[in-house]
Amino acid sequence: xxxxxxIRTAFQVAxxxxxxxxxxxxxxxxxTVIRHIDALEKRLGAKLxxxxxxxxxxxxxxxxxxxxxxxxxEQFAHLVSRIKGQGETVAGELVVTSIAGIAxxxxxxxxxxxxxxPDVRVRFLTDxxxxxxxxxxxxxxxRAGAGPEEPDNVVxxxxxxxxxxxxxxxxxxxxxxxxxxxxxxxxxFVCTDAEVTRAPFHRWLxxxxxxxxxxxxxxxxxxxxxxxxxxxxxxFMMSFRAADDPNLVEILPSRPDWDSPLRIITHVDLHRTxxxxxxxxxxxxxxxxxxxxx
Amino acid sequence: xxxxxxIRTAFQVAxxxxxxxxxxxxxxxxxTVIRHIDALEKRLGAKLxxxxxxxxxxxxxxxxxxxxxxxxxEQFAHLVSRIKGQGETVAGELVVTSIAGIAxxxxxxxxxxxxxxPDVRVRFLTDxxxxxxxxxxxxxxxRAGAGPEEPDNVVxxxxxxxxxxxxxxxxxxxxxxxxxxxxxxxxxFVCTDAEVTRAPFHRWLxxxxxxxxxxxxxxxxxxxxxxxxxxxxxxFMMSFRAADDPNLVEILPSRPDWDSPLRIITHVDLHRTxxxxxxxxxxxxxxxxxxxxx
DNA sequence: GGGTTCATGTGCACAGATGCACCAAGGAGC
DNA sequence: GCTCCTTGGTGCATCTGTGCACATGAACCC
Numbered sequence: 288x289x290x291x292x293x294i295r296t297a298f299q300v301a302x303x304x305x306x307x308x309x310x311x312x313x314x315x316x317x318x319t320v321i322r323h324i325d326a327l328e329k330r331l332g333a334k335l336x337x338x339x340x341x342x343x344x345x346x347x348x349x350x351x352x353x354x355x356x357x358x359x360x361e362q363f364a365h366l367v368s369r370i371k372g373q374g375e376t377v378a379g380e381l382v383v384t385s386i387a388g389i390a391x392x393x394x395x396x397x398x399x400x401x402x403x404x405p406d407v408r409v410r411f412l413t414d415x416x417x418x419x420x421x422x423x424x425x426x427x428x429x430r431a432g433a434g435p436e437e438p439d440n441v442v443x444x445x446x447x448x449x450x451x452x453x454x455x456x457x458x459x460x461x462x463x464x465x466x467x468x469x470x471x472x473x474x475x476f477v478c479t480d481a482e483v484t485r486a487p488f489h490r491w492l493x494x495x496x497x498x499x500x501x502x503x504x505x506x507x508x509x510x511x512x513x514x515x516x517x518x519x520x521x522x523f524m525m526s527f528r529a530a531d532d533p534n535l536v537e538i539l540p541s542r543p544d545w546d547s548p549l550r551i552i553t554h555v556d557l558h559r560t561x562x563x564x565x566x567x568x569x570x571x572x573x574x575x576x577x578x579x580x581x
Numbered sequence: 582x583x584x585x586x587x588i589r590t591a592f593q594v595a596x597x598x599x600x601x602x603x604x605x606x607x608x609x610x611x612x613t614v615i616r617h618i619d620a621l622e623k624r625l626g627a628k629l630x631x632x633x634x635x636x637x638x639x640x641x642x643x644x645x646x647x648x649x650x651x652x653x654x655e656q657f658a659h660l661v662s663r664i665k666g667q668g669e670t671v672a673g674e675l676v677v678t679s680i681a682g683i684a685x686x687x688x689x690x691x692x693x694x695x696x697x698x699p700d701v702r703v704r705f706l707t708d709x710x711x712x713x714x715x716x717x718x719x720x721x722x723x724r725a726g727a728g729p730e731e732p733d734n735v736v737x738x739x740x741x742x743x744x745x746x747x748x749x750x751x752x753x754x755x756x757x758x759x760x761x762x763x764x765x766x767x768x769x770f771v772c773t774d775a776e777v778t779r780a781p782f783h784r785w786l787x788x789x790x791x792x793x794x795x796x797x798x799x800x801x802x803x804x805x806x807x808x809x810x811x812x813x814x815x816x817f818m819m820s821f822r823a824a825d826d827p828n829l830v831e832i833l834p835s836r837p838d839w840d841s842p843l844r845i846i847t848h849v850d851l852h853r854t855x856x857x858x859x860x861x862x863x864x865x866x867x868x869x870x871x872x873x874x875x
Numbered sequence: 876g877g878g879t880t881c882a883t884g885t886g887c888a889c890a891g892a893t894g895c896a897c898c899a900a901g902g903a904g905c
Numbered sequence: 906g907c908t909c910c911t912t913g914g915t916g917c918a919t920c921t922g923t924g925c926a927c928a929t930g931a932a933c934c935c
Contacts (some may be wrong), residue, residue, distance in 0.1 A: 344717040351667075422633055
């Protein structure tokens with residue numbers, strides 16, 4: 288069955304009983320209504336209406352169409368009101384994606400957001416690959432570093448994640464503690480395995496120490512972190528993750544160029560919706576409390 | 582929500598994920614699809630799809646539309662198959678109307694028809710007023726006499742209802758039995774009250790006997806019949822109704838010009854359907870068995 | 876019974892929707 | 906890194922569908 292508009296026209300004729308009445312409701316000329324009915328009946332090969340001087344009386348088929356189209360109209364009306372209201376309410380699915388490293392920071396934010404808006408179902412996706420906002424994979428992405436800013440995306444700065452150079456007490460007991468950058472000779476380091484890394488502190492580390500000094504390399508950030516904690520070498524960690532571990536010693540004072548700027552990225556189509564705006568506001572509020580760690 | 586076709590277009594885009602695919606399925610140019618989506622989103626004030634190089638990905642609203650339109654398409658498909666098959670099956674409602682006088686004859690016909698086609702719901706309407714086929718009030722009408730044949734109606738002869746001139750034995754005991762038409766003087770007659778009657782035997786009676794001889798007149802055919810049975814006078818009765826009453830005596834041999842020709846009338850739009858045809862065949866078969874009474 | 880009103884039906888002119896051609900851009904595969 | 910292919914986007918010519926005017930017929934009211 289092609290041409291749903293003709294069904295809609297026939298529906299109004301069946302409901303009102305006259306072509307003229309249907310034409311007025313539909314906002315078209317009554318000639319159009321007649322032509323729609325004629326075309327529909329011709330294609331169906333069956334009469335939907337009995338024509339007479341007082342109007343159109345639906346046949347059995349016409350009454351069948353009436354009841355089906357009646358529910359269709361109601362369904363569509365509900366659909367429209369849902370869609371129109373959808374931008375105005377804070378409900379439904381909210382998909383947030385970020386790098387795995389800051390999941391600790393974001394999870395409580397998600398939780399309190401859901402407390403505030405119970406109708407929201409949060410999906411928090413962390414994966415190695417970068418989720419694509421323009422494919423509709425997520426509403427909001429939180430990313431680090433200065434990534435490519437695609438034209439369809441809205442980018443907002445969130446906060447700066449401070450990274451520090453740490454070593455475990457067990458490492459210091461074995462290899463000593465370098466007093467400064469000049470004292471790095473002979474020390475062992477932990478660094479990401481990837482040659483090209485976007486993290487500024489890892490770029491700094493690769494530029495500063497000799498490649499042979501990198502005793503432990505891994506692709507997984509969590510693995511690197513564990514290596515530092517277990518004394519495999521001196522390495523970078525997020526300050527907020529190292530802060531509560533008394534076994535870790537900060538080797539050098541933190542430098543601003545090690546910081547990773549966090550950015551909030553939303554697709555321009557979704558950025559305007561109240562749901563996304565509510566989450567952005569909530570996220571920025573929560574980020575103020577991160578100051579102690581950044 | 583006006584313009585159901587745009588919803589249908591959006592449905593196919595959401596289902597297939599690409600504008601080109603939807604255009605092919607819908608049999609239109611892909612530019613048309615784009616314009617439909619744009620118009621729909623503009624009117625809704627919400628994005629239904631995220632556009633990207635690999636196609637259109639439905640948003641939350643788009644997925645909502647998808648599921649609603651999915652069921653709509655299925656409903657319409659069912660509707661179409663019902664309507665297309667409706668002319669081919671013998672089921673649903675069958676509305677038959679006739680004059681009250683032959684309800685005795687028709688009721689068993691209805692019963693056996695329903696036995697043969699259990700899916701048919703029969704409505705047998707008898708009323709003083711003439712039901713109008715062109716208003717869809719009935720599928721089949723059985724009428725007597727030579728009525729007006731409207732252009733939209735299909736008229737078929739059914740059979741002839743024989744009428745006879747009867748008197749009760751009690752009447753004959755009191756007033757004697759006329760041997761012939763010439764012997765009618767001094768006798769009492771029962772006739773319809775209406776000056777203009779379409780029944781041929783009543784026209785004959787009014788033309789034959791003096792008005793003063795009409796001792797009993799009524800508008801209701803059943804009342805006239807009862808009057809004859811009770812001995813109020815000599816009067817016409819349907820032969821099939823008088824045959825099984827031993828108390829009634831036929832005064833004159835039946836004449837062909839007293840017969841009422843029965844006609845089957847159907848609306849031209851409904852005449853072709855299998856349901857009506859099945860009933861007409863069944864009715865004509867049954868009418869052959871009426872021969873004994875006609 | 877005649878005028879009035881409201882209904883459907885149809886020829887014609889126009890406009891908005893459609894199709895076409897072409898362009899641009901992003902993946903996929905080599 | 907290259908080309909090929911698929912997909913979306915847009916200006917322009919065309920055509921189908923729409924609106925208008927008018928005709929026609931039936932029912933209703935005075």
